[in-house]
Amino acid sequence: MNEASVRRDIQRDIQPARRGALAQSWQRLVAMFVKEFIQLRRDRPTLGMIVGIPLIQLLLFGYAINTDPKHLPTAVLVSDDSPLARALVGALRATDYFHVKYVVQGEQRADQLIRSNEVQFVIQIPPDFSRRLVRGERPSLLIVADATDPTATAGAIAAASGAVIQALDRELTGALATLAQNSPPFDLQVHRRYNPAGEARRNIVPGLIGTILTMTMLIYTALSVTREIERGTMEALLAMPVKPVEIMLGKITPYVVVGGVQMATILIVATFLFRVPIVGSLFVLVPLTLLFIVANLSMGYTLSTVAANQLQAIQMTFFFFLPSMLLSGFLFPFYGMPVWAQYLGEGLPLTHYLRIVRSVMLKGSGYGDLAADAGALALFTLVAMSVAVMRFRQTLD
Amino acid sequence: MSDLVRPATDIAIDVSGLTKIFAGKKVVDNLSLRVKRGHIQGFLGPNGSGKTTTIRMLCGLLTPDAGEGRCLGLDIRTQQEEIKRHVGYMTQGFSLYRDLTIRENLEFVARIYGLVAPEDAAQAALERLGLTARADQLAGELSGGWKQRLALGACILPAPSLLLLDEPTAGVDPKARRDFWDEIHHLANEGLTVLVSTHYMDEAERCHEIAYILDGKLLVSGTIEDTIRNARLTTYVVKGEGLDALAAELNRAPGVDMVAPFGAALHVGGRDRQAMEAVAARYADRAHRWMQDEPTLEDVFIELMTRNHRSGQ
Numbered sequence: 001m002n003e004a005s006v007r008r009d010i011q012r013d014i015q016p017a018r019r020g021a022l023a024q025s026w027q028r029l030v031a032m033f034v035k036e037f038i039q040l041r042r043d044r045p046t047l048g049m050i051v052g053i054p055l056i057q058l059l060l061f062g063y064a065i066n067t068d069p070k071h072l073p074t075a076v077l078v079s080d081d082s083p084l085a086r087a088l089v090g091a092l093r094a095t096d097y098f099h100v101k102y103v104v105q106g107e108q109r110a111d112q113l114i115r116s117n118e119v120q121f122v123i124q125i126p127p128d129f130s131r132r133l134v135r136g137e138r139p140s141l142l143i144v145a146d147a148t149d150p151t152a153t154a155g156a157i158a159a160a161s162g163a164v165i166q167a168l169d170r171e172l173t174g175a176l177a178t179l180a181q182n183s184p185p186f187d188l189q190v191h192r193r194y195n196p197a198g199e200a201r202r203n204i205v206p207g208l209i210g211t212i213l214t215m216t217m218l219i220y221t222a223l224s225v226t227r228e229i230e231r232g233t234m235e236a237l238l239a240m241p242v243k244p245v246e247i248m249l250g251k252i253t254p255y256v257v258v259g260g261v262q263m264a265t266i267l268i269v270a271t272f273l274f275r276v277p278i279v280g281s282l283f284v285l286v287p288l289t290l291l292f293i294v295a296n297l298s299m300g301y302t303l304s305t306v307a308a309n310q311l312q313a314i315q316m317t318f319f320f321f322l323p324s325m326l327l328s329g330f331l332f333p334f335y336g337m338p339v340w341a342q343y344l345g346e347g348l349p350l351t352h353y354l355r356i357v358r359s360v361m362l363k364g365s366g367y368g369d370l371a372a373d374a375g376a377l378a379l380f381t382l383v384a385m386s387v388a389v390m391r392f393r394q395t396l397d
Numbered sequence: 398m399s400d401l402v403r404p405a406t407d408i409a410i411d412v413s414g415l416t417k418i419f420a421g422k423k424v425v426d427n428l429s430l431r432v433k434r435g436h437i438q439g440f441l442g443p444n445g446s447g448k449t450t451t452i453r454m455l456c457g458l459l460t461p462d463a464g465e466g467r468c469l470g471l472d473i474r475t476q477q478e479e480i481k482r483h484v485g486y487m488t489q490g491f492s493l494y495r496d497l498t499i500r501e502n503l504e505f506v507a508r509i510y511g512l513v514a515p516e517d518a519a520q521a522a523l524e525r526l527g528l529t530a531r532a533d534q535l536a537g538e539l540s541g542g543w544k545q546r547l548a549l550g551a552c553i554l555p556a557p558s559l560l561l562l563d564e565p566t567a568g569v570d571p572k573a574r575r576d577f578w579d580e581i582h583h584l585a586n587e588g589l590t591v592l593v594s595t596h597y598m599d600e601a602e603r604c605h606e607i608a609y610i611l612d613g614k615l616l617v618s619g620t621i622e623d624t625i626r627n628a629r630l631t632t633y634v635v636k637g638e639g640l641d642a643l644a645a646e647l648n649r650a651p652g653v654d655m656v657a658p659f660g661a662a663l664h665v666g667g668r669d670r671q672a673m674e675a676v677a678a679r680y681a682d683r684a685h686r687w688m689q690d691e692p693t694l695e696d697v698f699i700e701l702m703t704r705n706h707r708s709g710q
């Protein structure tokens with residue numbers, strides 16, 4: 001008697017109808033997905049945090065970066081008391097960026113004001129400014145900015161040159177009008193003190209999309225396997241004919257939806273509250289963001305298969321999150337880091353996503369420009385998932 | 398064993414030499430067991446004796462360190478995937494999802510087993526279990542008895558050929574236990590094989606065969622009659638005053654192998670018939686009435702435990 005017929009004999013005759021092998025695998029995945037989704041839906045606090053966490057983080061950061069602070073304390077160092085100079089000061093005031101608190105004479109007094117944080121700007125109108133301007137000698141107009149916080153001063157500096165040109169347009173009339181035509185008739189010099197690099201403000205909101213998603217996505221899946229073990233449901237799950245891949249995909253997919261909701265929240269706030277434009281196409285940004293979300297979910301799930309309990313899983317996510325913040329180019333310019341740090345950074349999904357999101361939002365890049373970074377994200381996902389499936393313990397040994 | 402000649406088609410569980418070592422300790426030690434198709438096999442033994450570990454090896458959740466065997470004709474070492482399709486395992490603790498409703502849990506199981514119409518299968522199970530009214534209640538909010546019903550329902554939903562039940566009636570009231578056992582017998586009549594661990598003697602007595610495990614070793618297996626007969630115990634039921642003091646004294650008496658209080662009486666037994674009769678004659682007085690009686694299953698197990706305890710020292 002062969003083995004198969006023995007088996008059929010021992011097994012019961014009444015068997016419920018089952019699907020084909022592939023359909024069964026798909027259905028097991030659906031089973032996991034539905035189950036995870038219901039559990040998520042019942043978990044009110046977590047549900048609230050899906051929108052709450054990105055919103056709060058973005059708003060908190062949003063005020064820290066307050067994209068365009070106005071009425072910044074300013075001192076004017078006037079060495080040339082001409083009508084033209086007075087008109088310039090008036091024009092700068094009119095921008096709303098500069099709140100002229102002091103009009104001083106000596107350079108030392110001006111220095112002292114900026115050192116003691118009394119003012120953030122000193123606008124220097126040199127002696128003979130108007131006379132040299134009229135002669136067409138392009139005199140320099142100097143703005144000294146306290147650039148310890150570059151984001152705070154960038155807007156004001158940008159507004160200054162426009163305001164000055166407009167003021168001169170108005171003042172230089174009649175015979176002097178020709179001067180105004182060769183733009184600009186003076187040389188605006190900006191000295192960013194304390195931080196000559198001065199990072200672009202718009203880097204930050206796109207960067208935030210990446211860091212917020214990293215943090216939330218990692219945590220969601222990092223808890224998923226350890227939770228089953230701690231609640232005692234893993235034993236029953238393992239005794240059922242479900243494969244590690246199916247468990248993994250079933251657990252990750254609901255959170256792709258969650259990630260999508262978070263992405264939408266962040267993009268809406270970024271666009272309407274912080275007025276960060278999206279230069280590129282949403283058809284590029286959204287799919288690549290979803291890829292980034294999947295990469296992080298896979299990473300979290302992998303940690304979950306390594307951790308022994310939920311506390312360990314949370315600690316591991318922080319272990320991964322910290323270098324992501326530090327080495328991805330979010331906090332520090334990527335190419336300013338030592339080479340070894342750059343190599344580490346290349347291994348982090350956030351590094352590649354920052355390049356993607358900044359390029360798409362600010363430069364309007366397309367798939368062609370971003371193939372390398374998108375490929376890196378896909379590779380990362382694949383490796384993380386493979387490790388997770390291999391690490392997943394199918395027995396209780 | 399002489400019954401090796403029996404056709405293998407009759408045997409649902411056939412394992413030999415199963416051994417599992419945790420931290421250098423043999424938690425299951427060279428265990429061999431055969432369970433016939435359609436039989437209810439009781440699995441008894443004190444706490445920590447290795448019942449759960451054995452059951453986990455049978456359904457592929459633990460890999461044996463030694464030994465081999467088959468469940469439903471499938472190799473427990475290499476065909477775990479296939480075993481999982483045809484074996485229903487009810488864990489010792491409640492292990493369904495507490496934050497899912499009864500219906501959602503059943504649908505989950507139906508999908509995992511690839512049934513064609515999972516919603517219908519879940520509905521049918523609800524009706525069969527009499528859980529329709531509670532279908533939308535969260536599983537975690539159910540009382541112990543209903544949890545157990547649900548767990549059994551989830552186990553039998555995919556129509557397994559073998560049920561492994563690990564202390565399914567712990568903490569369940571007598572009425573619910575009775576209903577549960579009626580259901581088990583009903584399933585066995587349909588051809589389902591059941592291995593059930595328990596600490597209750599009345600449940601053991603409802604099994605076709607029982608196995609008793611102690612410190613990982615299988616000490617006894619067979620029918621209840623065989624088990625009692627093979628123990629060759631001579632037992633007395635003692636009634637009267639001051640039984641506690643008497644028990645302490647009898648424990649040291651030669652020829653007495655087990656002493657156990659049962660309600661207002663004392664069960665005293667020994668394997669040496671003559672020695673035991675002598676003890677009875679010596680201790681029978683006006684304060685105590687000694688009556689010889691058939692040994693119960695529990696007497697046999699207590700004697701086994703006492704003997705192993707003594708020899709271990």
Ligand SMILES: Nc1ncnc2c1ncn2[C@@H]1O[C@H](COP(=O)(O)OP(=O)(O)OP(=O)(O)O)[C@@H](O)[C@H]1O
Pocket residue numbers: 396419420424442443444445446447448449450451489
């Ligand atoms: N994963 C494990 N790691 C280490 N030791 C274990 C493990 N699982 C069980 N043990 C030990 O193995 C022994 C047998 O445990 P098991 O759970 O099989 O006993 P049991 O007969 O089911 O007991 P109970 O009646 O209390 O459920 C116990 O001493 C237990 O501490």
Ligand SMILES: [Mg+2]
Pocket residue numbers: 448449450489563
């Ligand atoms: Mg147990």
